[in-house]
Amino acid sequence: MAIIIASSLIFLFAAFLNLSVFSKYRKVNFINSVISFFASLIGFGGALAELSYGGKFSPINNSSFLTYFRLDYVSCFFLLALYLIVVAVSIYGNDYLKKMEEKKQLNFFWMNFHILVFSMCGVLLSKNAFLFLLFWELMAFSSFFLVMTDHKKKEVQKAGLIYLCANGAGALFLIAAFSLTSDSYFNFAPAMSGSTLAFFFFLVGFGLKAGFIPLHIWLPEAHPAAPGNVSALMSGIMIKMGIYGIFRALSLLSPWQQSWGWTILLIGIISSILGVIFALAQHNIKKLLAYHSIENIGIIMIAMGLGILLNLKGFNELSMLSFCAAFLHTLNHAIFKSLLFMSAGSVMQASGIGEIDELGGLARKMPQTAFFFLIASAAISGLPFLNGFVSEFIIYYCSFKALSSDSLFTVFSVLALSITGALALACFAKAFSVMFLGSPRKIKTESVVETGKYMRAGMAILSFFSILIGILPYFSFNFLFSKFSPILTESHVWHEISRIFIFFTGTYLCAIFFFAVFMFMRRKIVSENRVDLAPTWDCGYLASSPKIQYTGSSFANPLIEFFSIINPPSASYPAIRGYFPSDNSYSSHPRAFFYETLYKPSIDKMRKMASFFSFIHGGNLRMYVLYIFLSLLALILWKI
């Protein structure tokens, strides 16, 4: 615990340094990324040690300090994910922010970055509702400033406002919920009464941070607005604080109700399927990734809902395993989503374009970035060899194992996962191939070069962990979860899943062997014959142009058409007049369905109602003093 506290204090200290010493210094960016890299490396080491030795590493015991903070398994797991992402993001930031540094001082940016990391550590460590909320708000504000880095742009301002509102609303719900579940010293305590009410307050409060549907509206706004490394940090780990919160809330509230499990499960199913359908329609790469965060939060929620329902049905081991899946998917999603945002950020920085349909052919210019994006795409689609498959497999496994006569929910979770998986595959096949493959569409690739080596190093770290967890699931799973719960580790289920994971590795090795054999065969044959290079086959039509290639929109169109009942895109069709129609244009835009149909009308209504009461705050100071006096009077009268 000491190591982790030390590393989080380094972040706090670095934030103050930015405020004072560094403000005149020129190479702020380099120094800050180095500090952040080493501090998070220390923290990562501490979390690893804590996870494997469990408690032996903490010299501070039984002191008063521990009445406010604690480091149990859950905190430790999330800290591990947090520090892993921060290691990669901070080394990435060194190159990424160089261009920005030419224009302006980055003190303020890095100060907020450090505070964000510090506050997330605080959220994960605090055991006291008051402290928790303090860190929670600190996290909200520092991330708000990070989102607003490009504050002169109109869309960034809009995104910032929406994000701020979502944070504020979430905090209000949390205050209400904590008032039901803490003792008189604000320490977390199991709820005495009204636990269902508290549960729903927690769900909304944390849900606004985690961003499941329908509380997701800030995600697709804030991520495109923020710089690439900030999106990676926010989408990778900050939204997971909402998941952490829901998990903590569940441990405070008892007994669990069937309705909670169903609520979480249904929210998860809706978020995962709708999230990926919305993502499919996006033209902007960062918006697409933001919707995929919603999808993956949905998958985590499915695993949690399954965990609760299985527990209530009496499948204790499977319930624990299902929670393991939720945790593992949290870590996995942190890894591959940060990787995706970082590689998307590299592409956007190198080309200056964020529209998928304008890119193309970048794999020739940026082969390494393309590789990292490919790894992350395959991982997020839940394909074998990579980490996404491991956690999704566990959810499938739990569902199939609990398939008794009255457990309809397992059917729902299996179907949701399979539909989501196939849709995510379509979506990332689209994103990867349109951005990196084919010939360049609108972009001029001559000037595009591979990104800097620090950026690549940051991405390489995360790719390494993605492949590691994917190929050696047995070791990673055992390492991460051997302390999870004795109910699980001593059960039959644990042994079976361990055995399955060993089989996974064996299967992958066999597949690699077969692949090598086929490659060798081909090389043997082809070396005797010729290899020719020729233009792509175009059915004899020789004036091929990059314009006739399939774009992302055309690739996704059949699916978007099919799901247009749920998410109709707004399209403007050209009017064709006369015998010889001249230049014409067609455009289609995905709509922010929930924002436009649910939030915007109600916000407009609220504005109208508010204008009724505008006479109350007319700006007259004497009136305000009167209000204070009247409310005090009312309070006194009520107490008497």
Next chain:
Amino acid sequence: MENIKLFLQAVIILFAAPILPGIINRVKAFFGGRQGRNIFQLYFDIYKLFNKGIVYSNTTTLIFRIAAPAMAALSCIAALIMPFGGQSGLLSFSGDFILIVYLLALSRFLLIISAMDTGSPFEGMGASREAQFAVFAEPVFFMSILTLSKITGESSVHGIFSKLSPVLWVENAPVLFLIVLSLFIVMLCETSRVPFDDPDTHLELTMIHEVMVLDNSGPDLGLIFYASAIKLWILGSFVSAIIMPRHSEIFWLDSLIYISGLAIVAISAGVVESVMARVRLLRVPQFLLAAFSVAIMAFVFQSLKG
């Protein structure tokens, strides 16, 4: 002895798979009143392709070059997990069909991105359709396996197959019939047969699987043909195991039953191909949704029974 059997199984799967498309072609020829191609034609085709050079499109990258061997390797591995007759596969564990489905999904992912790699609009079209149909086909497959798993109480392919028996058919005939129907439809869709895709068509605009490999040539094309034959073997095995439930403990007899079951599946696919026209592309999702409702019906019947 067991090890020899396992090894023999693997060899049979890897070498016998290309017969199935040959059977389908012979059935089609029979219906068309032709003599038809040799039943082993695919072997000759693959052999011929392996003796040729390769033409790569100059828009392609490394992905295009590794896709074909990787797809073949993934399909082979998926086939080795499948049990053979009543015997367990090389690898058998709880939930192994999930791994099979996802290995095939990875091979589909590679096929799609390698098609997009060429920058050809036709291949883009095929890739888009392949991605779209999988979205509807995968849930049908999982729904059918869920029901099977519920009937037999097992959660591995080997477990499910070994519990299938004629007695089970007597007790659950309607449910099993519906499952066979939906799995057969999934098989036709995933292996790009009529009514979803016509392997004989020669108009690029209407093709799906064949159009995605327009730019593959030589050994690569041979590997892709081989991979799709293996895929047909894998998906056909599910149908075959249900329609011809094993009822002996003798290895040779079981294997014979299993392979003749596969032959029946191939013959039925050939019959479907001969008597049906391909459905319009826009109708394919509806067709698959119909299969999905059949699968759900099977599950509901089973739940009501239990």
